[in-house]
Amino acid sequence: MKPFTLAEIAAACGGTYVGSDDMRTATVTSVERDSRQVREGSLFLAIPGERVDGHDFIQICYDKGAVCALCEKAPENAPRPYILVPSTLTAVKQIAKAYREKFDIPIVGVSGSVGKTSTKEMLYAVLSQKYKTHKTQGNLNNELGVPLTLLSMPADAEAAVIEMGISGFGEMRRLAQMAQPTICVLTVIGCCHLENLGDRDGVLRAKTEMFDYARPGAAFILNGDDDKLATVQEVQGRAPLFFGLNKSNRCYAENIENNGENGVRCTLCLDDTRIDVTIPAIGSYMVSNALAAIAAGKLLGLSDEQLKNGVEAYQTVGSRANVIKTNSLRIIDDCYNANPTSVKASLDTLRNFDGRTVAILGDMKELGTDELALHFETGAYAKQIGIDRVLSAGPLAKELARGANDSWFETAEALIAALPGLLQKGDTVLVKASHSMHFETIVDALKTLTVSGG
Numbered sequence: 001m002k003p004f005t006l007a008e009i010a011a012a013c014g015g016t017y018v019g020s021d022d023m024r025t026a027t028v029t030s031v032e033r034d035s036r037q038v039r040e041g042s043l044f045l046a047i048p049g050e051r052v053d054g055h056d057f058i059q060i061c062y063d064k065g066a067v068c069a070l071c072e073k074a075p076e077n078a079p080r081p082y083i084l085v086p087s088t089l090t091a092v093k094q095i096a097k098a099y100r101e102k103f104d105i106p107i108v109g110v111s112g113s114v115g116k117t118s119t120k121e122m123l124y125a126v127l128s129q130k131y132k133t134h135k136t137q138g139n140l141n142n143e144l145g146v147p148l149t150l151l152s153m154p155a156d157a158e159a160a161v162i163e164m165g166i167s168g169f170g171e172m173r174r175l176a177q178m179a180q181p182t183i184c185v186l187t188v189i190g191c192c193h194l195e196n197l198g199d200r201d202g203v204l205r206a207k208t209e210m211f212d213y214a215r216p217g218a219a220f221i222l223n224g225d226d227d228k229l230a231t232v233q234e235v236q237g238r239a240p241l242f243f244g245l246n247k248s249n250r251c252y253a254e255n256i257e258n259n260g261e262n263g264v265r266c267t268l269c270l271d272d273t274r275i276d277v278t279i280p281a282i283g284s285y286m287v288s289n290a291l292a293a294i295a296a297g298k299l300l301g302l303s304d305e306q307l308k309n310g311v312e313a314y315q316t317v318g319s320r321a322n323v324i325k326t327n328s329l330r331i332i333d334d335c336y337n338a339n340p341t342s343v344k345a346s347l348d349t350l351r352n353f354d355g356r357t358v359a360i361l362g363d364m365k366e367l368g369t370d371e372l373a374l375h376f377e378t379g380a381y382a383k384q385i386g387i388d389r390v391l392s393a394g395p396l397a398k399e400l401a402r403g404a405n406d407s408w409f410e411t412a413e414a415l416i417a418a419l420p421g422l423l424q425k426g427d428t429v430l431v432k433a434s435h436s437m438h439f440e441t442i443v444d445a446l447k448t449l450t451v452s453g454g
Contacts, residue, residue, distance in 0.1 A: 002102045002155040003027045006068050009043065010083045012098035013091035018074065019081025026067050026081075031092070031151040033144070040065030047088045047144075048072065054088070070095075089144065096147030097178045105157060106131070106300055109179050109214070111164045111172065111207050112187025112223070114342040116141070118281075119187050119289040120163045121317055126293040126310030130302050131158035141165035146175045159300070167366065168196040169206050176213035183299065184210050184235075185221045185292050189228035190341030194368035204228040211235050221295045223288060224249040241299075243291035251295045253287045258352045261323055261330075268294050268311070275304055277311045282323060282332070283349035290314075324443070328451045330428040335439035338364045338432050340374045346432050347382050353428040356388045360415065360442055362433025363394035372399045379403025391415060391422060394437055412437065416445045424453040 007024040010017040017024065029041030035057040038044055044061040046054035046069055058066075058075040069075060069082040070091055085091040100107070108127070110120045117139075124135040134157040136149045141163040149162055164175045189204045197203050211220065214236065222229040224242030232240055243251035251270040258264050264279040266287050275294070279286050290311045297307050316322055324331040330353065334346050343361065350357050359382050367374050375396050380403035382390045390404035393415040401408030407422070409415040423429065429446060433439040 001027075001029060001031075001151075001153075002099070004099055004102070006081055006083070008098065009068075009070075009095055013070075013083070013085055013094040015070070015083040015085040015091060017081065017083055018078070019068070023067075023081050028067055031095070031148065032061075032066075033148065035061050035064070038064045038066050040067075042066045044069045045088055045092055046071035058082070092147045092151075093143065093174065093178055096150040097180075099153070100150045100178060100180060103153065103157065103160075106159045106182050107179060107215075108159070108161045108183040108185060108296055109164050109176060109181030109210055110161060110185045110187070111166070111210060112185075113190030113192040113203060113207075113339060114345060115187040115285060115289055116163055116165065117317065117336075118286065119185060119292050120161050122286070122289045122293040122311065122314050123161045123185070123296055125313045125315070126297045126302065126307060127159050127161065127300065129306035129310040129313075130297075130300070132156055133158065134160040136161065136163040139165075143171060143174060147178055150178060164210065166206055167193040169202075170209070172206055172209035173212055176210045180213055180215050181210065181218060182215045183219045183221060183296050184214050185296065186210070186229055187223055187288070187292065188226050188341055190339055191367060191374055192339035192341070193366045194370065195366045198368070200228055204231075208232065219296075219299050221292055221299075223292070225288070241295050243295050244288060249291075251291045253291060256284060256287055258282075258284050258349075260353050266290075268307075270294055270298055273298065273304055273307075275308050275311075277308055279311060280314055281316060282352075283345065284352070285345045285349070286314075324447060326447055326449070328425045328427075328449060329423065329446060330426075331443060331446050332428065332430040333440075333443045334430060334432045335437075335443060336435060338362070338434050339367070340364060340378050343378050343432055344381055346430055347385060347387060350387060350428065350430045351385050356424060356427045357386075358389040358391065358423060358427050358429045359387050360429060360431045360439070361390060361392045361397060361400050362412065362437040362439050363396040365434040365436060371396060375399035376403040379406075389422065391418075394433065397433075412439060412442055416442060419445065419449055420451060423449070423451045425451050427451075 028043040033045040038061045044066045220240040225244030242249040254267040256266040322333040376399040379400035390406040392400040393409040
């Protein structure tokens with residue numbers, strides 16, 4: 001970390017510092033919410049939770065070398081300083097904002113209904129060709145994850161890519177207030193979190209709250225193929241840089257050739273730049289993600305060679321379009337999350353594979369009053385584009401099955417039990433549902449399943 005004293009931290013969050021005066025100038029080496037990660041010099045965040053209260057671990061953290069605790073109630077017999085605040089969660093956001101302001105570097109804020117994590121990884125791969133780049137780890141993209149990401153930024157960071165996820169109005173404003181992006185990237189305005197946001201116009205309003213706290217002179221890189229984002233003609237007096245597959249965008253792609261597991265070949269075009277690349281990913285949607293990264297990289301002074309090397313260095317993360325081969329099947333593990341837009345994009349990817357295609361789909365959450373119609377429409381889309389089988393599980397997914405005119409199971413367990421009779425050797429099987437459906441159990445079952453026929 002850059003030097004960050006206890007006095008600075010207390011001032012940033014308006015907390016009450018309790019401890020010796022000589023410790024006010026002590027600096028922290030890391031900020032941790034998990035007592036298991038605490039080390040010498042850490043600031044420990046005592047966060048009360050539903051099942052575990054961080055305040056119960058303050059003494060353990062002092063024993064492990066924590067220099068200070070940020071807490072809502074005073075610890076007994078504290079051997080080292082603590083900072084008392086009304087809300088640890090509110091305080092850590094204020095502290096993260098103060099720490100971010102120690103950096104005068106490009107910070108790219110990334111959001112969208114679909115593809116924000118894969119775009120974040122693509123941006124990281126590209127920018128890392130020129131800069132020592134910091135990025136969001138895992139799913140740390142919410143009102144606790146973003147401040148933790150900012151507070152883990154090393155002193156020598158030269159750029160950062162911060163993923164920003166929301167589910168309601170006002171959240172993006174609070175995230176952007178901390179991150180203060182110098183480049184804002186928005187991927188797609190889709191049907192997600194409609195329970196809180198109402199409709200896609202609501203999603204657009206919530207996502208573009210990012211612009212309110214972008215640094216003066218910031219750049220705005222938006223997907224011009226998205227009908228909602230295309231309506232944004234000016235931000236802070238500047239025209240956005242639009243990217244997309246359509247040649248009407250300033251940054252666009254030509255000669256797209258999807259070769260399944262062998263990647264996606266295309267030519268990425270921006271002004272006078274034309275770069276031939278092979279994207280090491282299975283989905284054509286990754287072309288858009290690469291275009292966003294190319295646009296950001298070009299603005300930040302990367303050479304054409306660095307841009308090409310960055311795109312081709314991309315690596316997928318976790319359960320996001322991860323291809324697994326067994327003796328019987330090819331599995332596309334994409335079960336991290338789902339909404340109608342992302343499921344359709346995954347179905348488009350699935351149909352690019354040779355042989356029989358099978359989609360195993362589950363409930364998509366937080367879709368509001370139109371949730372049943374959206375499930376039906378998604379199932380109908382799978383049938384329309386020629387997916388051979390659509391197997392679904394979950395109460396809402398019953399409408400998916402109706403739309404696809406195919407098989408439905410009440411639970412994932414019931415679907416797993418039926419798989420041997422439904423699949424054939426050589427099938428390509430997509431698995432996708434909202435994270436709370438725990439479809440990773442289906443992926444695990446497929447890995448060990450032996451099927452015949454085909």
